[in-house]
Amino acid sequence: MAKMKSTNVVWQPSHVDRGQRERRRGHRGAILWFTGFSGSGKSTLAIEVEERLFAEGCFSYVLDGDNVRHGLNGDLGFSPEDRTENIRRVGEVAKLFCDAGAIVVTAFISPYREDRDGVRRIVEPGDFIEVFVDCPLDVCEDRDPKGLYARARAGEIAEFTGISAPYEAPESPEICLKTAELTVEESADRIIGYLRAGGYLHPSSDDNESEAS
Numbered sequence: 001m002a003k004m005k006s007t008n009v010v011w012q013p014s015h016v017d018r019g020q021r022e023r024r025r026g027h028r029g030a031i032l033w034f035t036g037f038s039g040s041g042k043s044t045l046a047i048e049v050e051e052r053l054f055a056e057g058c059f060s061y062v063l064d065g066d067n068v069r070h071g072l073n074g075d076l077g078f079s080p081e082d083r084t085e086n087i088r089r090v091g092e093v094a095k096l097f098c099d100a101g102a103i104v105v106t107a108f109i110s111p112y113r114e115d116r117d118g119v120r121r122i123v124e125p126g127d128f129i130e131v132f133v134d135c136p137l138d139v140c141e142d143r144d145p146k147g148l149y150a151r152a153r154a155g156e157i158a159e160f161t162g163i164s165a166p167y168e169a170p171e172s173p174e175i176c177l178k179t180a181e182l183t184v185e186e187s188a189d190r191i192i193g194y195l196r197a198g199g200y201l202h203p204s205s206d207d208n209e210s211e212a213s
Contacts, residue, residue: 021101025059026202029098031123032105032191035116035170036133037162038148039140041179041187042107045133048188050105056201058103063090065108078159084115091119098127103200111161113168126198131191132173137162139180 022028032049034042046062053060069076073089076082087110097104110116120128140162141149152160159165170176175194177187195201 018099018101021099025101027058027101027103028200029101029127030103030195030200031094031098031119031128032103032131033094033110033116033119033128034105034107034131034133035110035173036135036179037137037140037167038109038160039143039145040133040135041184042109042133044184045177045179045187045191046105046107048184049191052188052192053103058201059101060103060105061097063094063097063104063106063108068093068108078165080112080159080165083110084112087112087115087119091122094119095123095127098123103195109161109167111165111167113170116170129175129194130170130173131175131177132170133179133187134169134176135179 018029032046034046036042043062043064043066046064050060050062068090069086072093073086076086087108090106090108094104094106116130120130144150148157148160149163151157152163161167175191177190179187182190192201
């Protein structure tokens with residue numbers, strides 16, 4: 001936890017608790033934390049999952065790495081210290097979303113294991129679902145959708161994950177998706193299946209029909 005610089009600050013509790021919000025929404029709040037190399041498919045998959053959750057009537061939202069750096073974290077670079085602060089801030093925002101009853105989908109490289117574990121520690125057990133978007137570096141580099149790997153190889157981008165900065169893969173992620181082998185649809189199916197099996201989502205209409213038959 002970052003050292004508090006603010007003084008005389010007291011947490012103001014709401015008169016509406018998380019359980020009430022979740023009952024109103026019809027599903028549990030959760031954080032789907034996508035981690036992996038640039039180009040592994042995190043943002044594409046996050047958008048697909050959000051769309052599917054929305055179609056089911058869920059309160060869902062994507063926190064994307066680039067989007068957050070346009071505003072909230074626009075003052076941060078890509079040094080190890082700034083990367084850690086970037087993830088710390090995102091973790092706190094994701095925690096608020098989760099408390100509001102949302103299923104928040106985060107798409108960040110988040111290269112350091114300790115930073116990801118730090119987010120897990122600040123939320124309730126079961127809230128943090130680590131999704132390792134496991135794609136080999138050479139495949140990500142071949143895709144290079146933003147042209148970043150080429151620029152990093154040319155020395156135009158310093159401290160680029162996988163080239164000149166490290167990536168620490170999850171040791172025990174809740175979900176591991178090998179996106180060089182799976183389609184976006186297949187990967188999204190696995191995530192939705194995990195949420196449904198874990199009781200995060202309300203039963204689907206098909207489930208209700210099966211129980212009634």
